[in-house]
Amino acid sequence: MQPNHKLNYLLQLGDNALILGQRLSEWCGHGPVLEQDIAITNMALDLLGQARNWLDFAAQTEGKNRTEDDIAFLRNEWEYRNVLLVEYPNKDWAFTIVRQFLFDAFNYYLHKELTESKDEQIAAIAAKSLKEITYHLRFSSEWVIRLGDGTDISHEKMQTALNELWRYKGELFKLSPSDKAMISEEIGADLNKIKSLYDQKLKVIFEEATLTIPDGNWSQSGGKIGKHSEHMGHILSELQFMQRAFPAMEW
Amino acid sequence: MKNWPLWEIFVRSKAGLSHKHFGSLHAADEAMAIENARDVYCRRNEGVSIWVVKSEHITASDPADADPLFEPAKDKVYRHPTFYVLPDEVGHM
Numbered sequence: 001m002q003p004n005h006k007l008n009y010l011l012q013l014g015d016n017a018l019i020l021g022q023r024l025s026e027w028c029g030h031g032p033v034l035e036q037d038i039a040i041t042n043m044a045l046d047l048l049g050q051a052r053n054w055l056d057f058a059a060q061t062e063g064k065n066r067t068e069d070d071i072a073f074l075r076n077e078w079e080y081r082n083v084l085l086v087e088y089p090n091k092d093w094a095f096t097i098v099r100q101f102l103f104d105a106f107n108y109y110l111h112k113e114l115t116e117s118k119d120e121q122i123a124a125i126a127a128k129s130l131k132e133i134t135y136h137l138r139f140s141s142e143w144v145i146r147l148g149d150g151t152d153i154s155h156e157k158m159q160t161a162l163n164e165l166w167r168y169k170g171e172l173f174k175l176s177p178s179d180k181a182m183i184s185e186e187i188g189a190d191l192n193k194i195k196s197l198y199d200q201k202l203k204v205i206f207e208e209a210t211l212t213i214p215d216g217n218w219s220q221s222g223g224k225i226g227k228h229s230e231h232m233g234h235i236l237s238e239l240q241f242m243q244r245a246f247p248a249m250e251w
Numbered sequence: 252m253k254n255w256p257l258w259e260i261f262v263r264s265k266a267g268l269s270h271k272h273f274g275s276l277h278a279a280d281e282a283m284a285i286e287n288a289r290d291v292y293c294r295r296n297e298g299v300s301i302w303v304v305k306s307e308h309i310t311a312s313d314p315a316d317a318d319p320l321f322e323p324a325k326d327k328v329y330r331h332p333t334f335y336v337l338p339d340e341v342g343h344m
């Protein structure tokens with residue numbers, strides 16, 4: 001059977017938002033201060049809203065009578081197509097912020113490109129999401145600079161997080177079969193095109209944050225084709241608990 | 252974070268209205284105060300513009316001075332423009 005590249009492409013987009021949203025929601029009630037607790041959970045909700053749009057369109061594209069909820073809550077681990085970066089644990093505020101910035105910068109240029117998609121629905125969802133993502137990038141950039149160029153302790157924590165998360169950055173630009181198929185149909189975003197913008201953004205922000213960009217570009221990968229890290233099962237067990245324990249429950 | 256200063260937040264709810272005091276919050280500087288205000292006070296479509304002012308820059312009247320400051324105005328009803336008959340053509344003022 002031919003893989004449904006458009007479906008898989010939409011799942012890549014939707015699952016990135018869904019899993020990162022789930023991760024950020026873990027901060028709810030645990031933020032470093034009240035204001036950031038609210039800020040980070042606002043972003044979790046933004047991402048969840050974006051995931052709904054993508055997964056609803058994925059359900060329509062699939063045409064098998066499944067809903068966005070079926071897709072979000074009733075798939076197995078290997079059917080999720082998010083990148084490994086977004087499933088990485090929150091750990092502390094430094095890890096959360098660095099992960100967020102590495103992702104937001106990518107997501108921003110990705111969505112900007114997607115607003116030009118030949119698929120009108122994709123272009124429309126991208127345009128709607130872009131406003132939120134623009135703010136996310138502004139927020140995470142500010143915090144990278146603040147903490148990187150902050151105290152000795154905050155700088156050290158940020159550098160540690162950056163060194164650790166650097167190996168997940170490359171996967172963002174690694175073309176999956178669905179990426180290739182969608183780019184050739186001018187539906188998907190050309191990742192090579194946005195890579196130089198991304199690298200430039202990182203350079204500017206990390207320089208201002210006085211953080212050292214790690215050497216080397218070796219990257220973990222696999223998420224986009226369903227091969228996940230050991231963290232993914234734990235996320236899903238929490239994300240899917242209600243639907244698995246009480247099938248078809250609603251509220 | 253204990254030494255983050257306090258900021259007073261003013262939000263304009265829509266174009267044409269004035270900024271209103273919404274509350275106060277902590278932030279390290281004005282940029283963070285704006286972002287915090289956006290996240291704390293403008294999540295439900297409350298505003299189109301935000302002002303932030305360090306609380307220490309606000310000078311308040313002393314509650315102990317309330318009598319000399321405000322009491323004398325209470326029996327000066329003639330200062331309200333309610334003793335004029337408005338011509339119908341003026342309509343609502």
